Amino acid sequence: MPKTPLSVVVSNTLKEYTPAVLVFIGFFAAWELSTIVFNIPEFILPPPSKTIYILYINLNIIIQHSYATLQSTLIGFGMSIAFGLALGLAVGYSSVVYKAVYPLLVAFNTIPKVAIVPILVIWFGVGKVPATLTAFLISFFPIVVNVAVALATIEPEIRDVLRSLGASKGQIFIKIGIPRSLPYFFGSLKVASTLAFVGAVISETVASNEGTGYLMIAASSRFDVPLVFAGLLVISLLGVSLFIVFALFEKRLVGWAYR
Amino acid sequence: MIELRNVSLEYVSRTGFRQFSVIKALDNVSLRVERQSFTSIVGPSGCGKTTVLKLISGLFKPTSGEVYVDGRKVEKPLNIVGMAFQNPVLLPWRSVLQNILLPLEVVEPHKSRLENHRDEYVEKALRLLKLVGLEGFANKKPWELSGGMQQRVSLCRALIHDPAILLLDEPFGALDLFTREELWSVIQSLWMETKCTVLMVTHDLREALYLSDKIYVMSPRPGRVITMVESDYARPRSIDITYTDRFVEQLHSLRAMIQVK
Numbered sequence: 377m378p379k380t381p382l383s384v385v386v387s388n389t390l391k392e393y394t395p396a397v398l399v400f401i402g403f404f405a406a407w408e409l410s411t412i413v414f415n416i417p418e419f420i421l422p423p424p425s426k427t428i429y430i431l432y433i434n435l436n437i438i439i440q441h442s443y444a445t446l447q448s449t450l451i452g453f454g455m456s457i458a459f460g461l462a463l464g465l466a467v468g469y470s471s472v473v474y475k476a477v478y479p480l481l482v483a484f485n486t487i488p489k490v491a492i493v494p495i496l497v498i499w500f501g502v503g504k505v506p507a508t509l510t511a512f513l514i515s516f517f518p519i520v521v522n523v524a525v526a527l528a529t530i531e532p533e534i535r536d537v538l539r540s541l542g543a544s545k546g547q548i549f550i551k552i553g554i555p556r557s558l559p560y561f562f563g564s565l566k567v568a569s570t571l572a573f574v575g576a577v578i579s580e581t582v583a584s585n586e587g588t589g590y591l592m593i594a595a596s597s598r599f600d601v602p603l604v605f606a607g608l609l610v611i612s613l614l615g616v617s618l619f620i621v622f623a624l625f626e627k628r629l630v631g632w633a634y635r
Numbered sequence: 636m637i638e639l640r641n642v643s644l645e646y647v648s649r650t651g652f653r654q655f656s657v658i659k660a661l662d663n664v665s666l667r668v669e670r671q672s673f674t675s676i677v678g679p680s681g682c683g684k685t686t687v688l689k690l691i692s693g694l695f696k697p698t699s700g701e702v703y704v705d706g707r708k709v710e711k712p713l714n715i716v717g718m719a720f721q722n723p724v725l726l727p728w729r730s731v732l733q734n735i736l737l738p739l740e741v742v743e744p745h746k747s748r749l750e751n752h753r754d755e756y757v758e759k760a761l762r763l764l765k766l767v768g769l770e771g772f773a774n775k776k777p778w779e780l781s782g783g784m785q786q787r788v789s790l791c792r793a794l795i796h797d798p799a800i801l802l803l804d805e806p807f808g809a810l811d812l813f814t815r816e817e818l819w820s821v822i823q824s825l826w827m828e829t830k831c832t833v834l835m836v837t838h839d840l841r842e843a844l845y846l847s848d849k850i851y852v853m854s855p856r857p858g859r860v861i862t863m864v865e866s867d868y869a870r871p872r873s874i875d876i877t878y879t880d881r882f883v884e885q886l887h888s889l890r891a892m893i894q895v896k
Contacts, residue, residue, distance in 0.1 A: 531724065533720055533722055533724045534724050534726070536694060536718070536720070537718065537720075537724055537737075537792075538737075538741060539694060539712055540692040540693070540694060540712050540716060540718045540802075541712065541714055541716075541738050541741045541742050541796075542693075542711070542712040542713065542714045542741065542742065543712075543741040547740075547741055551737070551740065551741075552726065555726070555728045556728075558728075630728075632727050632728045632776060632778075633727070633728075
């Protein structure tokens, strides 16, 4: 394949990202303007300029708390990848497991995870453990469902190609099931990674003495609303970064599914 | 080579809430396919043509009667069978070459030999690709190919493990007329080269008459064999024979036998 000239690459990249960047800039501009035009006091809605300024002043302390949040999130998310993938493969592989486990899974997923945090605190005390577990509990479900659905929706014709050759169920699973479920798996990771952040932060706001969630709840009790918004900004940044990491993995590993 | 003796197949179908009915797909079907011959089954849609193929490949079991392949009763899928369907069903995450090699990862003795004799098999796959007119496409992904090209790849995949029997389920049904005619000559030369036994299901009577030695005509459901017609043109056949008076006449009488409900 001939190499694409650099100028074309640059212009394509610009074309791809310019709309998103413009929307971001527009969003922050509208926010900034509305606080000025409607004269909104800072303790109700601080303008983004103020939020970023506060973020800058408190950078050390925010980094410290964000690190705690990131740690809980990543450990919890790692657990949900392992557990979600294993359960998803089991549920998708065997219709017996599917019928047995699926109702319980749905029932469990319906429970608001905020309600579980106090129980986790009773069991494990205040701190990182409940945050990690909440991140795990909130984020494994989409992984299970996606992997299971991918396995359950294999086209019968593709299955027949291998079955008519005398392939066993296990061989069909390895040759077709797993590669076919990878795009679904990576798709679910993008959703699950952001959910894991939500879980960790929820738990920190309820029961912790560190983490971005704790920082925000402490700040709001002092009516330090700009600091709350600084916390929100940091969480979104972390969430977006993790999302991008998995989007890149996806593009690299299952590019065939996005043609 | 392939023999169906008084085969019937019934299955239970749900027709509504708590309502089930027994559907008879095949009714007392008997047919024979000689070794190294090219045989077709024609009939209206829903007459159980595909079911016959699934019985022979061991994917279905008959309700009564027996299916014999190579003198042995079929009880489970056989690895001496290669299959191609109306859809090419190639795996999108594999290259054309890897798709063709897929059966070798399942079927013995190739499965155990594949790792150490990979070059030999790759060479064979490339030879098949050349035979179907796809030289140089080995490393393409399936979606980079047109429908006709994908179907050629699927034929290569069906033949890579040297099956004694090739089962074709309306393999050209989704293609345009010109591509179809081109693939007819491809399948004819593949068959003459590999000398495997071909059983093809189709509802294109011209295709059946042009390619086959014997044509079984089936009735609407429940499928029964109404009659058998022979096509005795000398091989290799050129597409021109399909425009001769004799061919057209045979085509007419074949058409007259097909009953559509």
